[in-house]
Amino acid sequence: MTGEGGRGTGDEGNAIAVATWSLSEPAEVVDSLFALLSEDERVRAAAFVREEPRRRFIVARGRLRERLGERIGVAPADVAFRYGPNGKPAAEGVQFNVAHTGDLALCAFADAPVGVDVERIRPIKNATALAERWFHADEVARIAAAPEPLAEFFRTWTMKEAALKLVGVGVGESLPKVLTPAEGAGWATGLPGNELGIDRCWVEPLAIDMEHVAALAFSPPPSSV
Numbered sequence: 001m002t003g004e005g006g007r008g009t010g011d012e013g014n015a016i017a018v019a020t021w022s023l024s025e026p027a028e029v030v031d032s033l034f035a036l037l038s039e040d041e042r043v044r045a046a047a048f049v050r051e052e053p054r055r056r057f058i059v060a061r062g063r064l065r066e067r068l069g070e071r072i073g074v075a076p077a078d079v080a081f082r083y084g085p086n087g088k089p090a091a092e093g094v095q096f097n098v099a100h101t102g103d104l105a106l107c108a109f110a111d112a113p114v115g116v117d118v119e120r121i122r123p124i125k126n127a128t129a130l131a132e133r134w135f136h137a138d139e140v141a142r143i144a145a146a147p148e149p150l151a152e153f154f155r156t157w158t159m160k161e162a163a164l165k166l167v168g169v170g171v172g173e174s175l176p177k178v179l180t181p182a183e184g185a186g187w188a189t190g191l192p193g194n195e196l197g198i199d200r201c202w203v204e205p206l207a208i209d210m211e212h213v214a215a216l217a218f219s220p221p222p223s224s225v
């Protein structure tokens with residue numbers, strides 16, 4: 001599934017568009033996308049030991065360059081990325097964030113910082129232990145009480161990661177302090193210190209398909225809140 005959709009977020013002027021695309025492309029398409037990559041991206045592609053992740057990386061970056069180039073009015077190969085202290089890519093003229101899982105890429109484009117995450121819903125043996133280690137105590141209780149604990153686990157995971165990716169902080173020790181909303185959209189609080197000075201953000205689920213769960217994080221919230 002591949003697509004693009006607009007998403008208004010109220011009167012703050014932060015229109016958000018969300019796009020998904022497939023990372024599985026024939027060899028000739030991979031080659032043409034490779035031609036768009038910068039030297040450092042080619043070095044990164046070459047460092048993959050396995051062919052499949054290497055091809056996925058090339059398609060993810062190549063397609064991202066195409067979409068960013070269209071938005072900011074430059075050729076895809078001329079999009080210049082800079083990186084935050086923890087590796088969040090940024091470009092002049094548009095805010096964006098990318099996530100991928102398997103053959104699927106998800107990206108949000110906006111006027112203000114955004115974060116996204118997507119995961120394929122799959123069985124996880126130690127979901128309870130993982131949640132106890134990395135999630136907020138309220139979230140652990142919520143997962144235990146949910147009619148579908150695994151779906152709730154992934155919903156919580158994507159919301160937490162989207163919030164941390166909004167502020168450009170890596171997933172790590174700060175995870176248990178971030179508290180995501182109990183259901184639907186809402187505030188994620190307890191964000192770690194970051195260069196944007198944001199300590200909470202709005203997170204909401206994104207509908208992708210039956211196999212995936214995804215979340216979008218942004219700030220400020222829609223005016224309807």
Ligand SMILES: CC(C)(COP(=O)(O)OP(=O)(O)OC[C@H]1O[C@@H](n2cnc3c(N)ncnc32)[C@H](O)[C@@H]1OP(=O)(O)O)[C@@H](O)C(=O)NCCC(=O)NCCS
Binds near residue numbers: 086100117165
């Ligand atoms: C960012 C992070 C949460 C991504 O997790 P993931 O589940 O592996 O990957 P996702 O599919 O969700 O997202 C990957 C994309 O997020 C973006 N990204 C990378 N670092 C990011 C960050 N710190 N914040 C937001 N987005 C980031 C990139 O576009 C990346 O795609 P790319 O690898 O094709 O360039 C994880 O890699 C992380 O914690 N990184 C931080 C590392 C860190 O703190 N380093 C400190 C010393 S440099």
